Every structure is written in C-alpha cells, then in structure tokens.
Amino acid sequence: MCLKVIKSDLKKELPTGFGKLLMHSSDEKNSIKSYKEFNSLISMNEVFINPGSGILPYEIKNIFKLVIPLQGVCAERLNNQDSTQVSVGEVQMIKYPDVAFKMEYNPNNEKALNYLILEFDYKRSNSKYKSEIFNLEYKSQNFNKILSAPIDEDENTTITLKAGNFKKDAVDDLVTNNNAKARIVYVINGSISLTNTDKILAKSDSIFYSKKKQLGFKAQEDSNLLMIEIS
Structure with a gap:
C-alpha cells in the first residue's frame, strides 16, 4: 500500500537545453513504480519549455499519454505531419501503439510553456495512433x-x-x-x-x-x- 506526498520544492529537477523537468513520480529515495499498484505508470513530470524552444524529435512506442498545460500552449508534431496544439483549460489524450517520431515545442516566442505530462504503458496491439483534446471542466x-x-x-x-x-x-x-x-x-x-x-x-x-x-x-x-x- 502506498500513501506518498511529493512536495513541489522536493521534486527531482533535471535541467535541459530547452528548459527543465520536475519529476513527480520519483524522489531522491525511490520511484512510485516500486509500488505494484503504480507499475503501469512510466512517469509523471512537470515540463518547462523556454519561449520558442522545444524538445528534439525522439522515438515513442507503446505509450498512453496525458498532456495538461498549466501555462501557455503545448504543440506536438508527429512524423513531420501538421502539429496539434493544446492550451490551458484543456487536456490532450494521446495513444502511441506503433513506433513514431515526435517533438514537443513552445510556439510562443515570448512566454514560457509549463505543462504536466503523465505516461503509462500502452498494450493494445489492435489500436492506432489517436489524439483527442478534452475540455478540463472543474x-x-x-x-x-x-x-x-x-x-x-x-x-x-x-x-x-x-x-x-x-x-x-x-x-x-x-x-x-x-x-x-x-x-x-x-x-x-x-x-x-x-x-x-x-x-x-x-x-x-x-x-x-x-x-x-x-x-x-x-x-x-x-x-x-x-x-x-x-x-
């Protein structure tokens, strides 16, 4: 059983060339994945991207992802196709059953982007890539x-x-x-x-x-x- 609080000022911070990552799903002692109830969770991170910057293209497969902007607009481009964008007040649900190359970036050249991202193991072989945006209604x-x-x-x-x-x-x-x-x-x-x-x-x-x-x-x-x- 697990009851674990991760405070914002105690999260592991990973500086990057585009901004920084704050890691919610692990701390200095252990990872949440060490608890069997959370073994489908790959990571939960808060991402900060500087104005006009982005994450270089990388390979992704067998991932279920939730993208929740906290500030700014998060843009994603998959396999050099047209980009999709998700804003504050929305959440993007993405399924990557097959190998894909993607990048995430901040389309705003003046304001920083901050978003929450959760990734889970995705094991549905008959599904296809799908991206949906939902209104975040409280x-x-x-x-x-x-x-x-x-x-x-x-x-x-x-x-x-x-x-x-x-x-x-x-x-x-x-x-x-x-x-x-x-x-x-x-x-x-x-x-x-x-x-x-x-x-x-x-x-x-x-x-x-x-x-x-x-x-x-x-x-x-x-x-x-x-x-x-x-x-």
Missing part, C-alpha cells in the same frame, strides 16, 4: 470525469481523469471510486490538508495513494484538483 465541490480509456489488451487496466473545484473549508474524500486500485492527485492551485494526518498539499504538489480506505481532505483555500485513477 465540477464545483466534486470530481467531474473528463475522460476514461483502457490501456491494456484485456481492458483490465483503465486510466480515468477527473477534475474538481473545492471552495475554502470544503470537506470531501479522495476515494471516489472503490474499483480504482491506485490514484494520483495533483493540486493545480490552492491547497488542501489530508484528514487525520499532518500532510498539506499546496500548488503543484502531488499525492500517490493506493488504499481503498477513505482519505478525507479539507480545502485550505479555493482549490482546483486533478485526480488520475488507475482501475
């Missing part, structure tokens, strides 16, 4: 389902993304689906405290939780939360 005082998709051949593992807006002093539970074997919560803005613990999550903090037991929280201020469930 349901008031509750979690709203944005998307849901199976990522393995037998459809035994499904990724579901939810979003919620909670006013200051609102109380709720992070266990919204008893069938989920694991969940990740990311604070877009605001802050929450976890019930019966001394843990407080602020903006850009994340929590990895794999128990089915209820885990209550209280909004310390108006807060927008993302929840990724692995069922």
